[in-house]
Amino acid sequence: MIPPQRLVIQRVHNNNVVLALDARGRGVVVTGPGVGFGARRGVLVDTERAEAVYVPEDTSRADAAAGTLAQIPPVEILLARGILEQATALTGLARPETLLLPIADHLHHAIARAREGVVIDLPLVWEVRHLYPRELAAGRTALDMIEQRLGVRLPGDEATAFALHFVSATFSGEVLDRTVSMTQALAEIFDVLEEETGTRLDRESEAAARFVTHLRFLFVRLADGRKVTVAPALVGEALESSVPEVVRLAREVAAVLDATWGQHLSVDETTYIALHVHRLLSDAGHGH
CATH class of the missing domain: 1.10.1790.10 (PRD domain)
Known part of the structure; x- marks a missing residue:
């Protein structure tokens, strides 16, 4: 459950994903089992049902982000949130709230590839191992969490892909x-x-x-x-x-x-x- 806050629903995408405005007037995406059930535009989000709030870098794209998250199973969104919490503990992510969609989307497609036996060639594996050891450790932890929760073991190089997401959240655009x-x-x-x-x-x-x-x-x-x-x-x-x-x-x-x-x-x-x-x-x- 997220901390109580004033979030006004703008659009209900499904029972588990809604678009809302926060107290600062930003478009945000709220996820959680049943968070959209029986809800309608203009009412406050039931924060008892909300598990995560995603704040896009460009809040004008919040509705598109909500649409993407609505296509991802709730269990994967919840797992993405857990991965971000672990990564924050390991690397001190400055803005984990901006990563929920990228991590959930990557997780969703990586699981689909693994179940279909599709292997892709990920670049920069060696470079990331040496330049960003903490982020790579967080990526490996993510693979362990995925296996424990979903019973799917992703290829080892997928840890690099998660690590690069964590790296991107650490820096401003110029530093990235x-x-x-x-x-x-x-x-x-x-x-x-x-x-x-x-x-x-x-x-x-x-x-x-x-x-x-x-x-x-x-x-x-x-x-x-x-x-x-x-x-x-x-x-x-x-x-x-x-x-x-x-x-x-x-x-x-x-x-x-x-x-x-x-x-x-x-x-x-x-x-x-x-x-x-x-x-x-x-x-x-x-x-x-």
């Missing part, structure tokens, strides 16, 4: 764009290193995880416009003389980041990238 850029840049950097060295890198290795950890902090610094601590000049000189190929690769990585963020990386930052590239390739058995 950066997040997409981050995942794409990460994939591109590994592609560049593999192409330039002719070495197949194990992206699941500890060396790759360390490299990604460094890049993740670098991404944050670039997004915030902060510079790296000055690297000793001797370090850069030593790398240039002993492993010039690594320094060249570090500049290739820096070029990817330049293009992504529109910021020129300093010599110091490129030196740090070179150190991590050297370690990554050494662990991968690539000679210089």
Whole structure:
């Protein structure tokens, strides 16, 4: 049950979904078994029957959202709400109320695919694993909850899809764009290193995880416009003389980041990238 609040019904979609206006005049969707039974426009929502209130990002689309939710079985909507509560506890979602429709809709179609034996290729699985471990953990918890409640085990990669929903709720539009850029840049950097060295890198290795950890902090610094601590000049000189190929690769990585963020990386930052590239390739058995 949701906390008591003044919600005025605008449209009854079915017994379990109604469109309403909240005290701030926003269009919201209210779900719950029987919440629409015997109800009509202009009366208050019976909050004893209401289980969740969905507040769309664009409240002008609330009626369309209500129509979508009306097509989803109540048990799945309730499960989506439970998944959001767990994800909020694990990741501190800032605006879980904006995610009820996307999560319920994704859940509904994922269950249908699983029951039909349809498998889809989900992108960014590896990148999300390294960049957003908390959100991915929440996605895996979602899969466990689905199996427990509905008896359907979704493919493991579906945890990534849920994680991306959780990530999207954490950031504003501008920062979400950066997040997409981050995942794409990460994939591109590994592609560049593999192409330039002719070495197949194990992206699941500890060396790759360390490299990604460094890049993740670098991404944050670039997004915030902060510079790296000055690297000793001797370090850069030593790398240039002993492993010039690594320094060249570090500049290739820096070029990817330049293009992504529109910021020129300093010599110091490129030196740090070179150190991590050297370690990554050494662990991968690539000679210089």
